Amino acid sequence: MSDYDLFVIGAGSGGVRAARIAASHGARVAVAEEFRVGGTCVIRGCVPKKLLVYGAHFAEDLNDAAMFGWDVPEKRFDWAVLRDNVAAEVDRLEGAYGQTLSTHKVELIHERATIASPTSVRLASGREVSADKILVATGARPFVPDLPGAEHAITSNEVFGLESLPRRIVIAGGGYIANEFAGIFNEFGSKVTLVNRTDVLLRGYDEQLRDRLVQISLTKGIDFRFNSQFSSIERQADGSLLAKMDGCDDLATDAILFAVGRKPNVDGLGLAEVGVALGERGEIKVDTQSRTSVPSIFAVGDVTDRIQLTPVAIREGHAFADSEFGGKPWTVDYDCVPHAVFSHPPLAGVGMTEGQARNTLGEVKIFTSDFRPMKNVLAGRNERSLYKLVVDGATDEVVGIHMIGPDAPEILQAAAVAVKARLKKADFDRTVALHPSMAEELVLMR
Known part of the structure; x- marks a missing residue:
């Protein structure tokens, strides 16, 4: 008899939902998480970022308040206060996610786990456990270009812990993450320059809306450099950064944020060794039931690179658990999935x-x-x-x-x-x- 009916690698939104639902169907479930419970969305993604968006909106609201009769004699923003309050809320949510697993009698293992065989997992401590089914829900991470000085830049992972607001920031990318942080930092008072390697922002969104966002962003003071990319980044004697550019003039700045895509977290998991097929970008290839090329191994969420959205990962995890442990098979419908960009x-x-x-x-x-x-x-x-x-x-x-x-x-x-x-x-x-x-x-x- 296996140690578990289901072993989940990764306690993000998709993994937690799959574990909880499978356990509610009577399965013996364990989840391994090497970082923090909650995954990208809760810990360093959509939740803390949306809180920053809320904070940024006050910049304009306080200005507008005067026309509505409110006297706001002084407007002063303290980054440390918002940063620390957001971190406290993230801590609270992480505890809530852990409590949810505990309530449903899911064993939470705070260790890195890798796949040892189609029906076994090896933990960082060296212990090996067996499971009838393995679910990989390890998500994705920001992609950092391979160029000289890239170590001086930050990604969305590090934004939430900045010691202070940069006076100037260059953001690389044209997707939703880049545009959201451009709006956030601009409202907080940083001088923002957004660099994109093409002349198209937010590919896949309606063209009229994309054009309108650029027009409004320019009015708000955000600069754009299109058809441009980084060749190198150098740290200057005064601590600032100099971005050597192809396609535009070099950029002097205090911080550089790479938001140029995300890549699936598959490195070192042992997937190839047991025969799990991967795609060109490293994504785990799955069928409509989230099953990989190895019948006992499944995958949901960003690691499959189907649609990298938290609600999609949650539905994938739920469908997997109902289908494999609840006797109620269903599949996720990817048609008409709503998208949003929390820009300004x-x-x-x-x-x-x-x-x-x-x-x-x-x-x-x-x-x-x-x-x-x-x-x-x-x-x-x-x-x-x-x-x-x-x-x-x-x-x-x-x-x-x-x-x-x-x-x-x-x-x-x-x-x-x-x-x-x-x-x-x-x-x-x-x-x-x-x-x-x-x-x-x-x-x-x-």
Whole structure:
């Protein structure tokens, strides 16, 4: 008899959900975690980053407050206060995740684990345990380019522990992580330069929204260097950094943040030795049931590089546990997964972009609303929001919703239900507007 029915490597969102659900079905489950319980999202990803986003929003809110009658005599930001409060909240959440495992009688092992065979795991202490099934949920890590002086740069992992705010920061990358931190540091008062090796930001998002974000970011004071990349980084005598560049002038700065993608955490796990097939980027190749090329070994979350989003990893872990231990097999539907960028302002989208629809469907109808939110009008802020509906002209189905503006992700979550349910534009038109709100624009486009 095996020591466990299921052994999970990695206590991130996907691994914890799989372990908890499998245990609730009566399985004997253990989870090994070499760092901290909670994974990237809870410890050094979306949760602490969203708290920084909240903190950054006060920079503009305090300025706007004057037009609403509030007297704010002094505006002063203390990075250390926010940093330490965010760290305390992360500690609290880590404890909650550990408590969840304990409540469901999942054994938590604070050691690195590697795969010794298709049905056994070797712990860092040297102990070897057996399991009928092994689930790899080790996530991904920031990619750091191989160039001279790269050790002087930081990644999203180190941002949350900075001793002080940099006066100047150069951010490399064009994806959501780069744009989010560009907005955060800019609102905190740092001089931000975003460097991208192409001339396209946020590839995969709607083109109009991407252009609008660049326009607003430029207005807020963020600089951009397109079609440029680093050749080397040098530490100067005064402690600052000099980035030698290809495609633009060299950049003098106080900090450099690489946000140029993430790579699956597979190094040293013993996957190749037992025959688990990997893809070109090192991702674990799995089928629709999250099963690898070795029948007893499964994988979920970012380590599979399907869609690197926490809610997707959670659903993958849940589906795996229900299917393998609950007698209720199901698979994750990757169609119409909503995405958001918590930039300043945020943008969000679900379904087809206009470009994707025109390349896929015969007839496409586009409805847009380009407006100034009421709050911005009174505050004297010229920043405009943009909402877009992408409609299949043949069926009248709304196949995509995209928006940029205050609270766009909060609004889109509900709107995504309509796209997933394949509602028609006529259904939107029949819905009474909730006035006054920004969300009402979704049902007023004609």
